[in-house]
Amino acid sequence: MxxxxxxxxxxxxxxxxxxxxxxxxxxxxxxxxxxxxxxxxxxxxxxxxxxxxxxxxxxxxxxxxxxxxHPQVLAAVEKTMHDGLSFGVPNALEVTMAETITRLVPSCEMVRMVNSGTEATLSAIRVARGATGRSRIVKFEGCYHGHGDSFLVKAGSGVMTLGLPNSPGVPSALADLTLTLPYNDFDAATRLFDEVGGEIAGVIVEPIVGNANCILPRAGYLQHLRELCTQHRALLIFDEVMTGFRVAPGGAQQLYGVTPDLSTFGKIIGGGMPVGAYGGRRDLMAQVAPSGPIYQAGTLSGNPVAMAAGLATLELIQAxxxxxxxxxxxxxxxxxxxxxxxxxxxxxxxxxxxxxxxxxxxxxxxxxxxxxxxxxxxxxxxxxxxxxxxxxxxxxxxxxxxxxxxxxxxxxxxxxxxxxxxxxxxxxx
Incomplete structure (x- = not known):
């Protein structure tokens, strides 16, 4: 070649x-x-x-x-772009997207659009910390949740690919608030919660690990995490940026029958355009500004062209x-x-x-x-x-x-x- x-x-x-x-x-x-x-x-x-x-x-x-x-996606983008690329005020397609996500993913009673998967995971962690009043989060070795400071501790994907076990520029004080567990290890998760469960705001996990190649959960493992979080009043966050709408119409949580408190999405809901979203229980999402005190904002969030591409893609996968x-x-x-x-x-x-x-x-x-x-x-x-x-x-x-x-x-x-x-x-x- x-x-x-x-x-x-x-x-x-x-x-x-x-x-x-x-x-x-x-x-x-x-x-x-x-x-x-x-x-x-x-x-x-x-x-x-x-x-x-x-x-x-x-x-x-x-x-x-x-x-x-795909012709259907391109047609939706072309139709929408002639009306303008960005408004800075609400548009109808944002509402339709929220209706579609909450219908396909019942655990998401409310949803907020953002511009990337990284932005979605950062925001979900902020909600977990704000809603619980706790500071510590738990992630899993080999799981990658974007390049936010809290996540670049024993991350997978590009971090592992480049041989960077941790990333310079992440303050040690913040890294110390991130606890890591081996994925698919029941006993390790139980021990950690027995030791510090009362300090954990949330557990964030790729339900299917897609950033250490592709690792499936052992039978009952996601259910075990759900039980631990419920017992210790921590929030379970599914990072479905990769698996959302791909492995099932309702994502991995539908495939495995587990209900998280919060979920993050990206990729498919933009149909190739930059997009992300996070959502979950109404009582948690109602704490996000302007309806609550947990602040998060984005100039291009809910961009009409991205919404059009994503909605067209979501229509295709519901066939x-x-x-x-x-x-x-x-x-x-x-x-x-x-x-x-x-x-x-x-x-x-x-x-x-x-x-x-x-x-x-x-x-x-x-x-x-x-x-x-x-x-x-x-x-x-x-x-x-x-x-x-x-x-x-x-x-x-x-x-x-x-x-x-x-x-x-x-x-x-x-x-x-x-x-x-x-x-x-x-x-x-």
């Missing part, structure tokens, strides 16, 4: 943008090499500035559940059988990858939920962050490049989940598996 135009753009970008990218994992630093620069996208495909085409399993890191440039079909496609991909690895004699396993998956170069199942870290990341990096050269774009990190969209049909999955058989053979040595 020719990458000369991408190479030239990357050289220009590195002189002016930290690392040449506006989000760290895009730099390909952990997998080696240089990133390609996108020119356009359509359906299940990305096209770079050199004219190369890739079957895309990143999907803009999750929003493109119906594929890129009968949408998520069941997405799950079938995900299983077909993962089963095919595992079969190809077996043929090549390579230790390899997958994890999967509807519309998302994880790839691990190891034989044993992956249920914890330690399991994920024990995977052969060096072999993943070689596999990543082997797939990229064969026209398949996976997340450029051994610690990021992949995504399947409704645009990934039989032809795209077959092409991916054909590329994988060659790629596994290439990395066997």
């Amino acid at each position: 020719d990458h000369s135009h991408s190479h030239a753009l990357f050289a220009r970008a590195q002189a002016l943008i930290p690392g040449g990218v506006n989000s760290p994992v895009r730099a390909f630093k952990s997998v080696g090499g240089e990133p390609f620069f996108a020119a356009r996208a359509q359906g299940a495909y990305l096209y770079d500035v050199d004219g190369n085409r890739y079957v895309d399993y990143v999907g803009s890191w999750g929003p493109m559940i119906a594929g890129h440039a 009968p059988g949408f998520h069941a079909d997405l799950e079938r496609r995900t299983h077909a991909l993962c089963d095919g990858l595992e079969a190809a690895a077996r043929e090549a004699g390579i230790a390899f396993t997958t994890t999967r939920a509807p519309g998302m998956f994880g790839l691990y170069f190891r034989e044993a199942p992956v249920e914890t962050f330690e399991d994920a870290k024990a995977s052969d990341a060096a072999r993943f990096n070689r596999f990543f490049h082997a797939m990229l050269e064969r026209g398949v774009y996976l997340a450029p990190s051994a610690f990021e989940a992949g995504f399947v969209s409704s645009a990934h049909g039989e032809a795209e999955i077959a092409a991916t598996l054909a590329a994988a058989r060659e790629a596994f053979a290439a990395v066997r040595a």
Whole structure:
């Protein structure tokens, strides 16, 4: 493949943008090499500035559940943008979005729109602290909740990808208020609450960890967290920025039958536009300004164009059988990858939920962050490049989940598996 135009753009970008990218994992630093620069996208495909085409399993890191440039989403954006890009006063689409989210996610009796997943998680933590009068929060090793100060303690995703266990610039006093637990460890969670449960404002968790590749909760684990939070009067916060509306119409909380006190969303509710939201019980959300004393604001929150794109996407995913079909496609991909690895004699396993998956170069199942870290990341990096050269774009990190969209049909999955058989053979040595 020719990458000369991408190479030239990357050289220009590195002189002016930290690392040449506006989000760290895009730099390909952990997998080696240089990133390609996108020119356009359509359906299940990305096209770079050199004219190369890739079957895309990143999907803009999750929003493109119906594929890129879906005609219904583009039409909604085009119709809305002619009336103006931003108003600074309420618009009707914000109300429709709130009605849609609260209908699909019953635990969210009220919701506030923001501009990113990071903003949503920061705001949810503020509500938890303000509503409980407590300062400590609990997160899980390998979970990433955006780049807020409280969250960059044993975070996963790009932080782990770059080998940064904690981030300079985070005051130690604030970091000390963040307690961490190993994900999927029942006993550790119980012990922590027995010791300091009365000081914990909230527990924030990715119900399916998508920032240590893809780790599913053990049976009963999310229910255990719910019971601990209820017992100790702490708030349970589900970070559904990634899983919300993807793994089920009502997110992971619907899939696993657990009701959090607060939830955060992003990605799909913007249809590719910058957006986020947080919501939850009415008594908690009523404490957010201007109806209550917990302050949070945003100039572009509820942007009409973002609302239009998100509402069009949410309409698409409510089609009968949408998520069941997405799950079938995900299983077909993962089963095919595992079969190809077996043929090549390579230790390899997958994890999967509807519309998302994880790839691990190891034989044993992956249920914890330690399991994920024990995977052969060096072999993943070689596999990543082997797939990229064969026209398949996976997340450029051994610690990021992949995504399947409704645009990934039989032809795209077959092409991916054909590329994988060659790629596994290439990395066997």
